[in-house]
Amino acid sequence: MSSMIEVRQLQKSFGSLDVLKKITFDVNPGEVVAVIGPSGSGKSTMLRSLVHLEEVSGGSILIHGKPLVENGKYAGNADIKEITASMGMVFQHFNLFPHLSVQGNLELAPRTLKRGNPQEIAAKSKELLSKVGLSDKADVYPSMLSGGQKQRVAIARALMLNPDILLFDEPTSALDPELTGEVLRVIRQLAEENMTMIIVTHEMNFARDVADRILFMADGEIAESGTPEQIFGSPRLERTRTFLNQD
Numbered sequence: 001m002s003s004m005i006e007v008r009q010l011q012k013s014f015g016s017l018d019v020l021k022k023i024t025f026d027v028n029p030g031e032v033v034a035v036i037g038p039s040g041s042g043k044s045t046m047l048r049s050l051v052h053l054e055e056v057s058g059g060s061i062l063i064h065g066k067p068l069v070e071n072g073k074y075a076g077n078a079d080i081k082e083i084t085a086s087m088g089m090v091f092q093h094f095n096l097f098p099h100l101s102v103q104g105n106l107e108l109a110p111r112t113l114k115r116g117n118p119q120e121i122a123a124k125s126k127e128l129l130s131k132v133g134l135s136d137k138a139d140v141y142p143s144m145l146s147g148g149q150k151q152r153v154a155i156a157r158a159l160m161l162n163p164d165i166l167l168f169d170e171p172t173s174a175l176d177p178e179l180t181g182e183v184l185r186v187i188r189q190l191a192e193e194n195m196t197m198i199i200v201t202h203e204m205n206f207a208r209d210v211a212d213r214i215l216f217m218a219d220g221e222i223a224e225s226g227t228p229e230q231i232f233g234s235p236r237l238e239r240t241r242t243f244l245n246q247d
């Protein structure tokens with residue numbers, strides 16, 4: 001089985017701070033990978049690098065075998081656009097456009113990129129709002145929604161371009177505890193539909209339940225990688241044990 005995502009020796013520095021220290025991992029089609037680890041260990045930076053929101057300092061990222069960056073050298077703009085369009089990203093703070101309705105938020109990217117005619121795009125947004133349980137909110141503005149609803153809109157928006165990879169950066173960290181469940185349910189449903197996903201999360205129970213594999217990051221490295229049983233059952237490394245016991 002060929003990998004959906006291949007990350008090789010990925011390096012990123014901010015000035016003299018080495019945030020990613022030659023990280024290597026693969027994600028297979030349909031796999032759900034949860035990334036856990038202490039604050040500042042480089043989880044967000046790794047995820048943002050995959051969609052070119054950060055430029056890395058070295059190493060390679062291949063998506064569907066196509067290099068976004070290879071040995072530190074980036075692909076041309078057209079290739080970067082095409083590769084990153086195959087991935088949807090969901091952020092901790094939703095990042096919805098406040099001046100657009102829910103439907104407007106969903107339709108902006110496909111309209112800008114001319115992915116279908118307006119009727120097709122409207123039909124798709126309707127279908128996805130129904131999927132996340134928000135059919136009645138199409139005309140509402142983000143400020144009128146709860147955090148859980150905003151995040152479900154953000155997930156629907158991330159699905160508008162038919163991505164085959166979804167990336168989540170702490171999707172429930174900004175939510176009140178009673179609102180996390182509705183967002184995790186949507187992610188769980190996507191997992192059941194075999195969506196390939198990388199989820200940075202502090203929700204250990206969710207990671208244990210939904211992930212096929214856990215990457216534990218510490219100090220810019222992947223300190224451990226394994227099934228939830230391997231990571232949660234008998235942590236081999238002292239720092240993993242310490243981290244998990246804090247939670």
Ligand SMILES: Nc1ncnc2c1ncn2[C@@H]1O[C@H](COP(=O)(O)OP(=O)(O)OP(=O)(O)O)[C@@H](O)[C@H]1O
Nearest residue numbers: 014015017019037038039040041042043044045046
């Ligand atoms: N734009 C930036 N400029 C300088 N330093 C940065 C920048 N972005 C991140 N960093 C630093 O890089 C390190 C890794 O940050 P990152 O956000 O990737 O960690 P994280 O594991 O996602 O943490 P958290 O769980 O707190 O979100 C931190 O020390 C952070 O301060």
